[in-house]
Amino acid sequence: MSDISNEYPIEYQIGEEAISIFKLKLFDGFPEDELGRIAIHFINAKREGEVTPSFQISRTKHILELVKQELSRDNIERTPQNSNFYDRFMVHLSYFLDYIDRSRKDNTSLLGMEEHLEVSYPKAFEIGNRIYNVIARETEVDLFHSERIYIVLHVQRLL
Numbered sequence: 632m633s634d635i636s637n638e639y640p641i642e643y644q645i646g647e648e649a650i651s652i653f654k655l656k657l658f659d660g661f662p663e664d665e666l667g668r669i670a671i672h673f674i675n676a677k678r679e680g681e682v683t684p685s686f687q688i689s690r691t692k693h694i695l696e697l698v699k700q701e702l703s704r705d706n707i708e709r710t711p712q713n714s715n716f717y718d719r720f721m722v723h724l725s726y727f728l729d730y731i732d733r734s735r736k737d738n739t740s741l742l743g744m745e746e747h748l749e750v751s752y753p754k755a756f757e758i759g760n761r762i763y764n765v766i767a768r769e770t771e772v773d774l775f776h777s778e779r780i781y782i783v784l785h786v787q788r789l790l
Contacts, residue, residue, distance in 0.1 A: 635670050646670035658714055672726060691728045694769045698724060701761050705754070707789050720785040724766075731772050744780055752787045759783030 636643040646669035653661040698721075702708070709717040749756040759782040766782075767774045 635667050635674075639670060639674050642670045642673040643667075645673050658711075662715060668722075672722075690769070691725055694728055694766060695721060695724060697765050697769065698762050701758065701765060702786075702789070704761075705758055707758070707786075713789055716785070716788040720789065723781075723785065727778070728766070728770065731770060731774075745776060748780060748783050748787075752783065752790075755783050755787035755790055759786045762786070 643666075646666045649669050650661060650663065650666050759779060762782050763774060763779040
């Protein structure tokens with residue numbers, strides 16, 4: 632991550648401050664290795680003169696609440712034991728919702744895994760599929776099947 636700190640010192644410093652705040656307000660054991668990932672989010676979000684519309688922020692929060700409700704239906708809540716995986720899932724979903732990109736193609740190399748996941752992790756697949764459907768419905772975007780796979784893998788880590 633030293634390249635990031637040299638090339639993007641402001642974003643890296645923001646990441647350091649974010650980690651301090653997370654540790655102070657959320658969880659003292661928040662992993663330091665998230666620093667680079669947080670900085671990358673700021674780097675990616677930096678666009679000349681572009682501000683994220685408040686309706687998009689509200690939409691993202693609304694969808695994340697619906698996802699949390701889906702997880703709760705199966706007694707999956709954020710706990711000290713799973714907080715790392717839970718928080719990472721929420722961050723990834725938030726980023727995904729903010730930057731749904733239809734200009735790229737589906738990652739077809741992952742599609743062969745879908746049946747394997749459904750058989751090997753039926754509960755995670757069921758929950759992940761519900762979350763996938765919630766996101767598709769709320770965003771009105773035809774999501775890629777590979778995105779379901781990523782969601783299922785995140786859910787499996789929480790079970």
